[in-house]
Amino acid sequence: MTNPAQELMNPALPVPADMQTNIFITTLDKIYNWSRRNSCWPMMFGLACCAIEMICTAASRYDLSRFGMEVMRPSARQADLMIVSGTVTKKMVPQIVRLYNQMPEPKYVLAMGACASGGGPFKEGYNVVSGMDKYVPVDVYVPGCPPTPQALLHGLITLQKKIDGQSIMTVPWYQKGPSEPIPVPILGPDIIDPRQAPLLRQLAAQAAAAPVAEAKE
Amino acid sequence: MAIAPAPTATDLKLEERFPGAVAKDTRKNYTGYIVAADKLIEVATAARDQLGYTYLSSATAVDYLEEGKLEMVYHLYNLGGGPALMLKAQAPRDDAVLPSLVSVFPGADLQEREAWDLFGIRFTGHPNLKRILMWEGFEGHPMRKDWKEAYYEEDGKPFEARWPGGEFYRAEQNNPFGHNVKYPGGFTVEGWTPEGDKALYAGMGAITEAGSAMKTDHIVVNLGPQHPSTHGVFRIVVTLDGETIVDLQPVMGYLHRNHEKIGERNTFLQNIPFTDRLDYISSMSNNLGYVLAVEKLMGIKPPERAEYLRVIMVELTRICNHLWAIGFLLNDLGAFFTPALYAIKERELILDVFEAVSGSRMMCNYMRFGGLVRDLPAGIEARLRELIYERLPRKIDELDGYLTNNEIIRSRCLGVGVLPREQAIAYSMAGPVLRASGVPYDVRRAEPYSIYDRFDFNVALRENGDTYDRYVIRIDEMRESLKILQQAMRDLPGGDIQTGKPQYQARVPAGEAYGRVENPKGELGYYVISTGKPNPYRYHIRAPSFINLTAFGEMCKGHKVADVVVILGSIDIVLGETDR
Numbered sequence: 014m015t016n017p018a019q020e021l022m023n024p025a026l027p028v029p030a031d032m033q034t035n036i037f038i039t040t041l042d043k044i045y046n047w048s049r050r051n052s053c054w055p056m057m058f059g060l061a062c063c064a065i066e067m068i069c070t071a072a073s074r075y076d077l078s079r080f081g082m083e084v085m086r087p088s089a090r091q092a093d094l095m096i097v098s099g100t101v102t103k104k105m106v107p108q109i110v111r112l113y114n115q116m117p118e119p120k121y122v123l124a125m126g127a128c129a130s131g132g133g134p135f136k137e138g139y140n141v142v143s144g145m146d147k148y149v150p151v152d153v154y155v156p157g158c159p160p161t162p163q164a165l166l167h168g169l170i171t172l173q174k175k176i177d178g179q180s181i182m183t184v185p186w187y188q189k190g191p192s193e194p195i196p197v198p199i200l201g202p203d204i205i206d207p208r209q210a211p212l213l214r215q216l217a218a219q220a221a222a223a224p225v226a227e228a229k230e
Numbered sequence: 231m232a233i234a235p236a237p238t239a240t241d242l243k244l245e246e247r248f249p250g251a252v253a254k255d256t257r258k259n260y261t262g263y264i265v266a267a268d269k270l271i272e273v274a275t276a277a278r279d280q281l282g283y284t285y286l287s288s289a290t291a292v293d294y295l296e297e298g299k300l301e302m303v304y305h306l307y308n309l310g311g312g313p314a315l316m317l318k319a320q321a322p323r324d325d326a327v328l329p330s331l332v333s334v335f336p337g338a339d340l341q342e343r344e345a346w347d348l349f350g351i352r353f354t355g356h357p358n359l360k361r362i363l364m365w366e367g368f369e370g371h372p373m374r375k376d377w378k379e380a381y382y383e384e385d386g387k388p389f390e391a392r393w394p395g396g397e398f399y400r401a402e403q404n405n406p407f408g409h410n411v412k413y414p415g416g417f418t419v420e421g422w423t424p425e426g427d428k429a430l431y432a433g434m435g436a437i438t439e440a441g442s443a444m445k446t447d448h449i450v451v452n453l454g455p456q457h458p459s460t461h462g463v464f465r466i467v468v469t470l471d472g473e474t475i476v477d478l479q480p481v482m483g484y485l486h487r488n489h490e491k492i493g494e495r496n497t498f499l500q501n502i503p504f505t506d507r508l509d510y511i512s513s514m515s516n517n518l519g520y521v522l523a524v525e526k527l528m529g530i531k532p533p534e535r536a537e538y539l540r541v542i543m544v545e546l547t548r549i550c551n552h553l554w555a556i557g558f559l560l561n562d563l564g565a566f567f568t569p570a571l572y573a574i575k576e577r578e579l580i581l582d583v584f585e586a587v588s589g590s591r592m593m594c595n596y597m598r599f600g601g602l603v604r605d606l607p608a609g610i611e612a613r614l615r616e617l618i619y620e621r622l623p624r625k626i627d628e629l630d631g632y633l634t635n636n637e638i639i640r641s642r643c644l645g646v647g648v649l650p651r652e653q654a655i656a657y658s659m660a661g662p663v664l665r666a667s668g669v670p671y672d673v674r675r676a677e678p679y680s681i682y683d684r685f686d687f688n689v690a691l692r693e694n695g696d697t698y699d700r701y702v703i704r705i706d707e708m709r710e711s712l713k714i715l716q717q718a719m720r721d722l723p724g725g726d727i728q729t730g731k732p733q734y735q736a737r738v739p740a741g742e743a744y745g746r747v748e749n750p751k752g753e754l755g756y757y758v759i760s761t762g763k764p765n766p767y768r769y770h771i772r773a774p775s776f777i778n779l780t781a782f783g784e785m786c787k788g789h790k791v792a793d794v795v796v797i798l799g800s801i802d803i804v805l806g807e808t809d810r
Binding site: 057058059060061062064065066068069072073074087089099100102103104105108112128132134135136137138139140141142143147158159161199200201202203204205206209210212213214216217220221 | 363369372414418457488574575591806
């Protein structure tokens, strides 16, 4: 493993040779991101088959703790990363959105596997949501059905790279004012995304205006 | 174990016992009896009490759209072994009402709720007829043949080309919302009041104990669906008196991914990878059950080598599953992750074999109608031998040595969650849970499939039916699996692995078939109806994880709330199969 001091050192700012073991100069962004990327705690949250591979990734052979991510938190309030590991169903999506809203910022979402990314093999099912990104913003997509532990690790390393690239000046969680929670979907005759309510209203009005056209359908 | 030869379903003379009420099912390639709806309870009671068919394995519905009928199909078994007694009851589609069998077979409880939810059959006399996989308030009964999902394209695959003129489109583009949603005509957001969980909690409210000097209220506690010890997205609602459980309701459907509806759109072959994703810890044995059901319809048999390889893979799967189950049972007991890590380590070695033979660690998709997809790759046989003869026996002994006499395990598990023999049968429990309650019923013995009649092994049996026995029986079963594996490895013949040419489109003659296997979690059955088309007309899965939950409430009552997760862990459910 590389010396973290060297990893953080800003080469543009010279430090006298005799002080290099005592002092290192870096930017706030760098040290902030470095500590965040190496202590990204995932939420202990399994949905389906992919959760089994997620557990295998956390077990001794693939060993998630090498990346500072072994502390899986069952509570959303203590987690930084939500690994959506499996098929997202309509019945489950209100809970997932609620959990996402409960996570403190900075927070990230990793869509693990085909189902969480876009519905996967079960996309056509009447109770299946075609991808987690229909409801919450996703940072990293990991393909596979299920992704192998290696693929998940690669996804997590990709997330670390993304964290490296963020700047404290522009990140959303240091902007003025609180961030808006995502409206929790409602279980109606089918799932209702409150953000789509205007569209739903408009389509219902159209259908009411032209009942003949609807009957043709 | 002496098994009295069970009467076969043909010499029961049910028609003579119930003149006018029972008729043989005469449709081509169909078996069983069609029972008049009003006589169903009477016939089922007689089958249970007089004919010895005490075990209701599966109850499911079929929608015969063209005849305008809905049909319930019941598979009853004699616990001495032998084939099923199939009873069928029909109801008109527009007014589907049938008597509930819960009073005769309590194991029908969840299955009838599922039939109500997905097919809209109303069961009179059912104690708690609510939706189970979908939520209350959902529009329609989705498994009916005329119910179309939001992304509906055609009745069956293969679809027409999805990129006419070279331009592809996505299913979202056909939907005005860009989502997988569909609303009934005239639906408005304002007119909708969500049901929420009112219906669920209504029957479980606070009850004040009368006669006690101190006024105590029962409280309702909700566990899950996001809970670290529910083995997935499973939800449990318990009513507590202090810390003691008074009532418990399992709530499921959070992973209901419409396996059966998709399965009826798929071609027969396309369903094999979907079966992997049922009980995703033991995909190989899921394959086997489905393949057996379709092979029954097609009337083909795989070659010898394929049979042996199937048995080897299925028994390895059993060891895999039991290792996982034991590891996570210990997790639930509070030994957080250390025992699980030991178990997962061995499981990884078995997964390496699966990856080598099938190309995937978990979703093997390895079996085909009439054989296997490919033979063992070079070099894997030596590794298999090393595992089966050397490593796994040693490691199972090691696990046994560490855990079985551990004081904490004994004090937390002995006498907890007892399921007596009679109840286990009545609630249609299956697999290790049934056998831990003293019922020596194992499909591999009771109705041998594949080549299980050639191997010398014992049906693991324990008598007490508590959590401890359900743990120990899994160690026993792993040892028995090793016995089978060693014999299969010894006798493994050479030769082909596939009958006939591999084909993309299986031609399946019309008829019905029920293929069942002893999955690590219990009896897994596939009820398949073909009409001669490329797609199955009906594709139902008798899921052991689902039906084993029927008795979960009974097992927990009277215990402390901390025991709920342990009892659940000892039943060993997988949500992919529970919810399908």
